[in-house]
Amino acid sequence: MGIAERREREKEALRTRIVEAARDIVSDEGLHALSMRAIAERIEYSPATLYLYFRDKDALVREIVHAGFHRLGEYFREELESVGSEADPGVQYAAVGRGYARFAIENTAYFRVMFELPTVAHMDCVHDCAEDVIPATGDQSWDCVMTIVQRGVESGYFKLPDAGRGALVGWALIHGLTALYLSGHLARDVASHGEFLDLVEEAMAMLGTGWTSREVRVAGA
Numbered sequence: 001m002g003i004a005e006r007r008e009r010e011k012e013a014l015r016t017r018i019v020e021a022a023r024d025i026v027s028d029e030g031l032h033a034l035s036m037r038a039i040a041e042r043i044e045y046s047p048a049t050l051y052l053y054f055r056d057k058d059a060l061v062r063e064i065v066h067a068g069f070h071r072l073g074e075y076f077r078e079e080l081e082s083v084g085s086e087a088d089p090g091v092q093y094a095a096v097g098r099g100y101a102r103f104a105i106e107n108t109a110y111f112r113v114m115f116e117l118p119t120v121a122h123m124d125c126v127h128d129c130a131e132d133v134i135p136a137t138g139d140q141s142w143d144c145v146m147t148i149v150q151r152g153v154e155s156g157y158f159k160l161p162d163a164g165r166g167a168l169v170g171w172a173l174i175h176g177l178t179a180l181y182l183s184g185h186l187a188r189d190v191a192s193h194g195e196f197l198d199l200v201e202e203a204m205a206m207l208g209t210g211w212t213s214r215e216v217r218v219a220g221a
Contacts, residue, residue: 014045014053023109026112075099076099079102080095089157098204111182
């Protein structure tokens, strides 16, 4: 390995450490504790060093968001592969809902940075940051969800007036349940991660019943 290549790897390794330290601060101390100085102290570098890699806190946060969506894509991929590419749209849509919920409870710090910080909690982040391509569909994370819903509408499986609005409502349902669970508001009814995932399955089934066309329900009866 040449000197230039080694230096480049060292730079990339430090960049990764900075991102992971920021994620860990959120996990350990909450969003309010995230600052460039706190990150520098955790990795034992000067704050000035961090600014060589990220121009400000917002740039660092966006990098965390990118990393989070990359990991979310891995969860989508895993769940879609488990049901197979030939599964009907309802089964595939339930799979990405499961993947979303699993990602959130297993990567809570990423989830909070991605969706709870005001500077990044915008719909365009879902598109701009979701760069990871999912082989099962050939789409990016959000586009993957849209493709499944659109396919269901076009095939007559889903009875929806607009695929985009349907996908948005579905996302809001699973995201809302997930946020309530992570904040402790479902503690009386959901005592464990396993019970929460069961609740997600129930929610997806209810949504599917409302979306599924009468012809599909009759055929599946």
